[in-house]
Amino acid sequence: MHELSVTQEIVNILVEEARKHGVNRVTMVKLKLGTFSTFQPEAVNFYFEILKKDFPELETTELQIELEPGRCMCRECNLEFESSGDMFPVCPRCGSIFVEILSGKDFLIEYMEVEDEDKSTQKCA
Amino acid sequence: MRIKVLKNVLEKNDNQAQINRDLFKKNRVLAVNIMGSPGCGKTTLIEALINVLIPSYRIGVIEGDYAGTVDAERLSRYHIPVVQLDTSSCHLNAHFVGSALDHLPLRDLDFVFIENVGNLICPAEFDIGDLLKLVLYSIPEGDDKPLKYPLMFSQADAVVLTKSDLKPHFDFDVKKVRESIARLNREFEIFEFSKKSHSSIKPIANFLESRFRATVLKSYGDL
Numbered sequence: 375m376h377e378l379s380v381t382q383e384i385v386n387i388l389v390e391e392a393r394k395h396g397v398n399r400v401t402m403v404k405l406k407l408g409t410f411s412t413f414q415p416e417a418v419n420f421y422f423e424i425l426k427k428d429f430p431e432l433e434t435t436e437l438q439i440e441l442e443p444g445r446c447m448c449r450e451c452n453l454e455f456e457s458s459g460d461m462f463p464v465c466p467r468c469g470s471i472f473v474e475i476l477s478g479k480d481f482l483i484e485y486m487e488v489e490d491e492d493k494s495t496q497k498c499a
Numbered sequence: 500m501r502i503k504v505l506k507n508v509l510e511k512n513d514n515q516a517q518i519n520r521d522l523f524k525k526n527r528v529l530a531v532n533i534m535g536s537p538g539c540g541k542t543t544l545i546e547a548l549i550n551v552l553i554p555s556y557r558i559g560v561i562e563g564d565y566a567g568t569v570d571a572e573r574l575s576r577y578h579i580p581v582v583q584l585d586t587s588s589c590h591l592n593a594h595f596v597g598s599a600l601d602h603l604p605l606r607d608l609d610f611v612f613i614e615n616v617g618n619l620i621c622p623a624e625f626d627i628g629d630l631l632k633l634v635l636y637s638i639p640e641g642d643d644k645p646l647k648y649p650l651m652f653s654q655a656d657a658v659v660l661t662k663s664d665l666k667p668h669f670d671f672d673v674k675k676v677r678e679s680i681a682r683l684n685r686e687f688e689i690f691e692f693s694k695k696s697h698s699s700i701k702p703i704a705n706f707l708e709s710r711f712r713a714t715v716l717k718s719y720g721d722l
């Protein structure tokens with residue numbers, strides 16, 4: 375349910391960036407969601423389809439949400455490893471369940487694909 | 500064409516949270532974020548804390564739970580500054596809390612208790628700029644909650660098992676709870692509290708007092 379406010383933030387940032395770069399149309403947005411975040415990609419997509427309608431720049435925008443593995447460290451044997459599971463990683467070396475989560479809680483807008491602002495000028499150049 | 504953005508989706512919230520945190524530190528206030536599901540006893544715990552701390556400390560409250568103004572009215576009898584937020588959201592965010600700070604005399608306070616919206620998922624994702632997180636959950640909710648809401652419990656400085664007078668009526672394994680939180684959280688305290696036992700609030704109040712001295716007075720004493 376908290377995806378509504380986070381999707382609103384995504385829309386705000388996209389519109390801001392689009393205007394900053396003089397972009398008329400954003401076609402695709404690449405997001406990276408840490409595996410340990412509680413945000414649900416389906417819910418973000420659901421709200422995005424509703425919220426984007428208010429902005430012509432986002433009319434045809436598609437979100438691509440990639441799940442990013444998190445970094446973990448075993449508290450027993452100090453092994454650092456990646457996990458793309460849930461909040462309860464298990465050490466692949468010693469099997470310990472006492473594992474520190476180092477990263478993988480972030481939600482990042484990586485890049486956006488946009489239609490070139492003015493194709494005619496590009497051809498001339 | 501591809502335009503790099505590289506922005507944290509929660510950047511605006513996190514920036515405002517830092518502003519709030521700096522403001523608390525500057526005024527030497529220990530801001531305590533109190534989280535837990537609806538009805539787990541957040542307001543009850545705040546009342547008990549006020550009762551024991553008020554002779555020695557100056558306390559303010561930010562009331563962020565739905566419930567209209569019911570909780571704020573309950574607290575009004577202590578004659579302390581209370582700000583009721585009208586959030587109608589599933590969590591508090593840093594901007595809500597920031598707006599409340601305009602209405603609190605921070606310079607004249609030692610503790611600000613912030614009652615978050617009753618929910619074990621959403622508040623965990625939104626930093627509000629607190630300096631301490633208390634996660635409450637009541638015995639009737641069952642001993643599997645840390646496994647269901649890991650992010651919340653991974654961030655707790657202390658977990659308070661509330662309504663402990665009800666333990667005889669529920670199969671609730673405190674040891675199991677402690678072990679599942681320890682998987683997620685390297686350092687946390689665990690307390691049991693019942694509003695029917697006056698002595699059960701003491702260890703929690705002592706913990707807050709020691710954190711107040713350690714965090715607020717010591718580390719930021721030279722600001």
Ligand SMILES: Nc1nc2c(ncn2[C@@H]2O[C@H](COP(=O)(O)OP(=O)(O)O)[C@@H](O)[C@H]2O)c(=O)[nH]1
Pocket residue numbers: 535536537538539540541542543544564617661662663664665692693694695
């Ligand atoms: N038996 C028992 N009931 C409690 C205790 N603490 C709170 N309650 C009851 O639980 C209900 C909800 O408490 P409240 O503090 O309003 O919960 P909040 O929604 O988390 O703020 C009220 O009816 C309280 O009287 C407790 O320690 N023992």
Ligand SMILES: [Mg+2]
Pocket residue numbers: 541542543564566570614
């Ligand atoms: Mg309440």
Ligand SMILES: [Zn+2]
Pocket residue numbers: 448449450451452453465466467468469470
């Ligand atoms: Zn290991």
